[in-house]
Amino acid sequence: MVVACCIALGAVLVAASLRQKPRLTSQELLGATRLAVDDAIAEATSVGGLDDAEGHVERGISSILLSRYRIDANAQIIRFNDFDELAAFHFDVMAGGLTVRFRLEGVRDPLLAIRVGLDWRWREDPHHPYVIHRESAVMADCLGNHFFHMASDGPDFFARLENKTTDPHHYGVESFLLIHGEIAIDHLYLGGGEALDSAHRIAFGLE
Numbered sequence: 001m002v003v004a005c006c007i008a009l010g011a012v013l014v015a016a017s018l019r020q021k022p023r024l025t026s027q028e029l030l031g032a033t034r035l036a037v038d039d040a041i042a043e044a045t046s047v048g049g050l051d052d053a054e055g056h057v058e059r060g061i062s063s064i065l066l067s068r069y070r071i072d073a074n075a076q077i078i079r080f081n082d083f084d085e086l087a088a089f090h091f092d093v094m095a096g097g098l099t100v101r102f103r104l105e106g107v108r109d110p111l112l113a114i115r116v117g118l119d120w121r122w123r124e125d126p127h128h129p130y131v132i133h134r135e136s137a138v139m140a141d142c143l144g145n146h147f148f149h150m151a152s153d154g155p156d157f158f159a160r161l162e163n164k165t166t167d168p169h170h171y172g173v174e175s176f177l178l179i180h181g182e183i184a185i186d187h188l189y190l191g192g193g194e195a196l197d198s199a200h201r202i203a204f205g206l207e
Contacts, residue, residue, distance in 0.1 A: 024071050024096035029061075032068065032075075033093050033102045036060030040161055045113045049163025054079070056161070061093060071096055079158070085150050085171040089124050091157075104157055109148070111160035112175070115190050120175065122157075125149040134205035139176070139183070148173040154187050165191035 040057050044050045054077050061075035073096035080087035090103045104122045112118040125147040127138045141147070154172035155164050165187040177184045183204070184195035201207045 022070055024065065024069065024073065024098055026098060026100050028065070028069050028071075029075075029093060029095055029098055029100045030102060032061050032064040033057075033100070035064050037102070037107060041108050041110045041113065044110045044161045044163065048114055050161050053158040053161035057158075061095065065095060079156075079170060081156055081171045082169055085152055088150050088154075088156055088171050088173050089122065089148075107157070109160060109175070110157075111155065111163065111165070111190065112186060114163050120146045122148050122173070131203060133203065139204070143176055143178060143183070146175060148175045151185075151187075 036057050037060075039060055040050060040053065043056075044053070050056050058075045058077050062073060065071045065073055065075070075093055075095040078092040078094065078099075080091070089105065090101055092099055092101050105124060107122050109118070109120045109122060112120050123145060125142060127133065127142065127147075130149065132138050133142065142149075150171065151174040152171050153166070154174040155167045156170045156172035159167035159170070159172060172187075174188075175186045177186050177189060179189060179195050182195050185197070185200055188197055188200075189195055196204075196206070198207070
C-alpha cells in the first residue's frame with residue numbers, strides 16, 4: 001500500500017513538473033531577438049522595406065520564443081533613442097517578465113543592403129568628437145572600416161528596415177560612402193540630396 005502511494009505521488013509530481021511553464025532566460029530572449037532581427041533584415045532586403053518594422057521584429061521574437069522554447073510571451077521593444085542620441089546603437093526587449101538590452105553592433109545594415117546591395121555591419125565609430133573627422137587619417141579609418149556615427153537627422157535601425165532615409169521621431173545613425181571619389185553621407189545621398197551638404201562640409205573642414 002505504501003509503495004503504491006509513493007508511486008502515485010511520484011506520478012503526480014512528474015505530471016505537475018511537465019505541466020509547469022518553462023522559465024525564459026536572458027540568453028534565450030537575446031537569442032530570439034538576434035534571430036528575429038536577422039529574419040527582418042533578410043525580408044526587408046528581399047521586399048524593399050518593411051511596414052511597421054518595430055512590430056514586425058516584436059512578432060518575430062514572440063514567434064521564435066514559442067516555436068523554440070515553448071514560451072508564449074508577447075515581446076515588446078523599448079527604444080530610448082527618441083530622447084537620447086547615444087541610444088541609437090541598442091534597444092531593450094521585454095518578454096516573459098524579463099528585460100534585456102540588444103546591441104546592434106555587428107548587425108547588417110538594412111538600408112544599405114536594400115538600396116545599394118552593401119553588406120555593411122553596424123560598427124560604432126570610435127572617433128570622438130565628430131569634428132576630428134576633418135583629419136585625413138580619421139576619415140580614412142572611417143571610410144575603410146565602414147563605421148557608423150550617431151546622427152540626429154539620420155534614420156535609426158527600424159527606419160532603415162522600412163527603407164527610410166529620415167526619421168523625425170528617433171535619433172539615428174549615418175555612415176560615409178565614397179561616390180565617384182567624393183565623400184557622401186549615406187542617408188543624405190540615398191535620399192536624393194547632395195553628396196555632402198554644407199553642414200558636413202564645414203564639419204570636415206572643406207569650407
